Amino acid sequence: MFxxxxxxxxxxxxxxxxxxxxxxxxxxxxxxxxxxxxxxxPKLADNPxxxxxxxxxxxxxxxxxxxxxxxxxxxxxxxxxMYVLREPQESQQPKIEASLQGWLRSSYTQTMDDMFQMxxxxxxxxxxxxxxxxxxxxxxxxxxxxxxxxxxxxxSMGGDQLRPLDASDSGIGSSSQRQRRRKDDGERRTVKMAAxxxxxxxxxxxxxxxxxKYGQKEILxxxxxxxxxxxxxxxxxxxxxxxxxxxxxxxxxTFEVTYRADHTCHMSSTAPSLIPPLPLTATEITHEMAQTIxxxxxxxxxxxxxxxxxxxxxxxxxxxxxxxxxxxVGGGAGPSTSRSxxxxxxxxxxxxxxxxxSGSSSSNSMDWLLGDKWESEDKEGK
DNA sequence: GGCATTTGACCTCC
DNA sequence: GGAGGTCAAATGCC
Numbered sequence: 026m027f028x029x030x031x032x033x034x035x036x037x038x039x040x041x042x043x044x045x046x047x048x049x050x051x052x053x054x055x056x057x058x059x060x061x062x063x064x065x066x067p068k069l070a071d072n073p074x075x076x077x078x079x080x081x082x083x084x085x086x087x088x089x090x091x092x093x094x095x096x097x098x099x100x101x102x103x104x105x106x107m108y109v110l111r112e113p114q115e116s117q118q119p120k121i122e123a124s125l126q127g128w129l130r131s132s133y134t135q136t137m138d139d140m141f142q143m144x145x146x147x148x149x150x151x152x153x154x155x156x157x158x159x160x161x162x163x164x165x166x167x168x169x170x171x172x173x174x175x176x177x178x179x180x181s182m183g184g185d186q187l188r189p190l191d192a193s194d195s196g197i198g199s200s201s202q203r204q205r206r207r208k209d210d211g212e213r214r215t216v217k218m219a220a221x222x223x224x225x226x227x228x229x230x231x232x233x234x235x236x237x238k239y240g241q242k243e244i245l246x247x248x249x250x251x252x253x254x255x256x257x258x259x260x261x262x263x264x265x266x267x268x269x270x271x272x273x274x275x276x277x278x279t280f281e282v283t284y285r286a287d288h289t290c291h292m293s294s295t296a297p298s299l300i301p302p303l304p305l306t307a308t309e310i311t312h313e314m315a316q317t318i319x320x321x322x323x324x325x326x327x328x329x330x331x332x333x334x335x336x337x338x339x340x341x342x343x344x345x346x347x348x349x350x351x352x353x354v355g356g357g358a359g360p361s362t363s364r365s366x367x368x369x370x371x372x373x374x375x376x377x378x379x380x381x382x383s384g385s386s387s388s389n390s391m392d393w394l395l396g397d398k399w400e401s402e403d404k405e406g407k
Numbered sequence: 408g409g410c411a412t413t414t415g416a417c418c419t420c421c
Numbered sequence: 422g423g424a425g426g427t428c429a430a431a432t433g434c435c
Binding site for chain 1: 425426427
Binding site: 241 | 410411412413414
């Protein structure tokens with residue numbers, strides 16, 4: 026009548042071990058294809074179709090692996106559950122992650138490095154899937170299908186970039202008298218982001234930057250208050266970036282986020298990060314890889330295609346793990362969302378956390394991996 | 408102790 | 422004068 030507890034555990038263990046094998050196999054396959062792609066890059070550089078095909082295969086492998094990672098969580102199949110996906114799956118995840126981490130420890134190869142290097146390219150783009158509409162842009166935020174999960178997707182802002190404000194415009198540095206400006210404080214850009222469905226839905230979706238809330242205001246005619254955020258590094262780097270977050274009256278599950286000014290904290294050579302750090306899943310990473318290769322030629326101020334493709338432009342760095350969220354966050358001098366600001370050295374295997382457990386509310390999963398690379402490239406680009 | 412959040416007060420703009 | 426935006430003290434968390 027009653028199945029023994031140990032029997033159940035055994036069954037689950039066997040099942041999960043099989044699953045781990047499949048996942049590992051998938052990831053290995055993806056890595057293999059990536060390696061092949063890399064070795065053939067000189068030939069394929071002029072053959073976008075073949076490049077695209079290879080990338081598709083890599084995407085498929087990693088995507089399937091990711092699917093299986095979350096296969097026991099039905100909500101994981103709904104792209105709108107991007108935030109659910111990123112929550113640590115207490116019951117199922119640890120063992121699989123441990124296995125993956127072990128695998129990563131043992132077999133971390135150039136391919137992984139390649140992935141992050143390609144990710145690096147992708148990261149140069151802003152963190153949203155924005156469908157431009159004049160000055161407004163609508164963020165897909167995982168509401169679309171397929172691989173779209175709301176963090177880094179096709180970015181099509183073109184030359185309509187936000188312009189950073191002067192420090193004076195942001196009110197920074199006005200010590201004697203309180204300077205408050207509203208007029209002419211730069212271009213605004215509004216995006217709509219889906220709220221997390223599970224967990225604290227009051228928390229606005231991550232966008233890859235670290236923000237500090239400095240105010241909240243009831244807005245006339247709105248059911249929900251508007252929250253005001255500024256870049257965490259405003260003081261340190263005079264970063265003028267700000268954003269306002271407000272829930273839509275008619276759709277509380279959607280946040281309207283208005284960005285004002287651009288981040289300058291990643292442009293300073295002393296700044297902690299040169300990119301908008303993003304928590305990306307393996308699928309996102311590979312998706313980005315494909316997009317980077319197929320649709321994103323190197324930036325004009327970037328390296329030549331051949332060099333870019335050779336992926337010798339960067340090197341991997343070690344990083345840190347947020348003590349609060351478990352997320353990988355700004356390594357070295359990188360920005361951190363951890364409140365204490367304390368960061369812990371972490372081994373390469375923590376990339377597994379960044380890739381497969383990049384859930385939580387923190388935002389800087391890839392930052393520690395990429396910050397120095399950006400910095401070096403940024404310097405080269407100058 | 409340092410950093411983030413909360414919140415009432417203050418400032419600017421319309 | 423009202424609404425929106427920001428400041429800064431108080432408070433809490435790590």
